[in-house]
Amino acid sequence: DAGVIQSPRHEVTEMGQEVTLRCKPISGHNSLFWYRQTMMRGLELLIYFNNNVPIDDSGMPEDRFSAKMPNASFSTLKIQPSEPRDSAVYFCASSPFPGLAGGATVNEQFFGPGTRLTVL
Amino acid sequence: DAKTTQPPSMDCAEGRAANLPCNHSTISGNEYVYWYRQIHSQGPQYIIHGLKNNETNEMASLIITEDRKSSTLILPHATLRDTAVYYCIVRVAGAGGTSYGKLTFGQGTILTVHP
Numbered sequence: 001d002a003g004v005i006q007s008p009r010h011e012v013t014e015m016g017q018e019v020t021l022r023c024k025p026i027s028g029h030n031s032l033f034w035y036r037q038t039m040m041r042g043l044e045l046l047i048y049f050n051n052n053v054p055i056d057d058s059g060m061p062e063d064r065f066s067a068k069m070p071n072a073s074f075s076t077l078k079i080q081p082s083e084p085r086d087s088a089v090y091f092c093a094s095s096p097f098p099g100l101a102g103g104a105t106v107n108e109q110f111f112g113p114g115t116r117l118t119v120l
Numbered sequence: 121d122a123k124t125t126q127p128p129s130m131d132c133a134e135g136r137a138a139n140l141p142c143n144h145s146t147i148s149g150n151e152y153v154y155w156y157r158q159i160h161s162q163g164p165q166y167i168i169h170g171l172k173n174n175e176t177n178e179m180a181s182l183i184i185t186e187d188r189k190s191s192t193l194i195l196p197h198a199t200l201r202d203t204a205v206y207y208c209i210v211r212v213a214g215a216g217g218t219s220y221g222k223l224t225f226g227q228g229t230i231l232t233v234h235p
Contacts (some may be wrong), residue, residue, distance in 0.1 A: 004163075043225040045163070056222060091163045103157055107211050107223060111163030 004112035006092050012118045018080040023113045024073055032095030033109060034067055034077050035091040044089075049075065082119045089114045126210045128235045129230040132202075135154030138195040140229050145189040149210050153184060154223070155193045157204040157231075164207065164225070165194065205230050 005024040025032050035050040048058040052069045060067070064083070067098055069075040079086055093109040125143040130136040146152065146230040167176055168182045169209040170191070175182045181194040195202055 026140065029231050042227060043158075045222060045224070048222065093163070107152065107169065107209075108166045109164075111165065 004092055004094055004110055005050050006090075006112035006115050008115060009113060010116045010118075012081055012120065015083055015120050016081045018078065018120075019117060019119075021084065021092075021117070022095070023075045023077070023092030025075070025092070026110055027029045028074070029081040029094035029096050029110070030072070031095040031109075032069060032075050033093040033112075034075070034097070035093065036088045037114075038088045054096075077120060079117075082117075084118045085118050087117055089116050091115075124143050126206070126208050126226065126229045128227065129232070132195075132225060132233050134200060134235050136235055138202065138231055138233065139225070140193040140195075140206050140208075140231060141190065142193070144210045147188050151210045152212070153182065153188075153191050155180070155207045156207045156209065156223075156225070157202075158207070158228070159171045159201075159204040159228050161198055162166055167206075169223065170215055173185060185219045198231075200235065203231060203233045213218040 004026055009020045011019060019037055031048060031050050034046040035043055037043045045061055046059045047067045048055055051070045052072060064081060065079055067077045077090060091111050091114045093111040095109045129130060130140060138218045152169050152171050154166040157167055158164045158222060167179050168177055170182045170184050172184055172188055184191045205228040207225050209223050211223055
């Protein structure tokens with residue numbers, strides 16, 4: 001398996017522009033997570049999905065951020081309009097869903113290589 | 121989730137064992153201990169997890185004290201490639217509902233392995 005795939009790996013844009021980050025989770029994984037990492041705030045969870053449904057978006061900073069998961073193999077994180085303070089590395093991660101019985105494996109998250117976003 | 125405390129940094133000589141401590145004195149009975157690491161410019165990588173028994177895999181060993189208030193991640197023969205930030209996270213296992221899967225990463229321990 002190729003692991004979690006993210007694109008683009010680097011994005012440089014100007015303030016006010018729309019930015020779309022993409023993620024392909026590991027095949028068969030039912031949970032998907034978007035994180036943001038900055039020097040000041042560390043690694044923060046933005047939103048996570050289970051079976052393509054958003055479960056918790058409390059980490060999404062504001063209405064400029066939106067995330068979708070139209071199917072089990074694709075997710076997007078969109079920022080519109082972008083601002084310089086959005087500059088960060090954005091990671092996508094996926095995890096197997098243990099089902100109704102629960103289990104510890106759901107917390108074994110597999111991270112992608114990240115997208116480094118710079119907003120000028 | 122229980123709060124964890126880790127030293128901000130540690131050094132280790134190449135080839136020696138690296139022992140990374142983590143305090144989680146408020147851990148509750150259904151919470152697991154997870155360890156992740158993040159090598160520079162890469163995404164975090166899952167290492168190991170445990171509930172109350174010691175665990176070992178191809179990457180590391182996890183020793184959890186009997187009272188479960190602290191744990192130690194052991195890299196038995198550290199290499200230069202093990203230089204990374206190591207995160208200790210305490211989290212309930214998935215049990216349905218909406219609470220599972222939400223990991224909270226703290227500041228971690230910066231482990232530097234030197235020749």
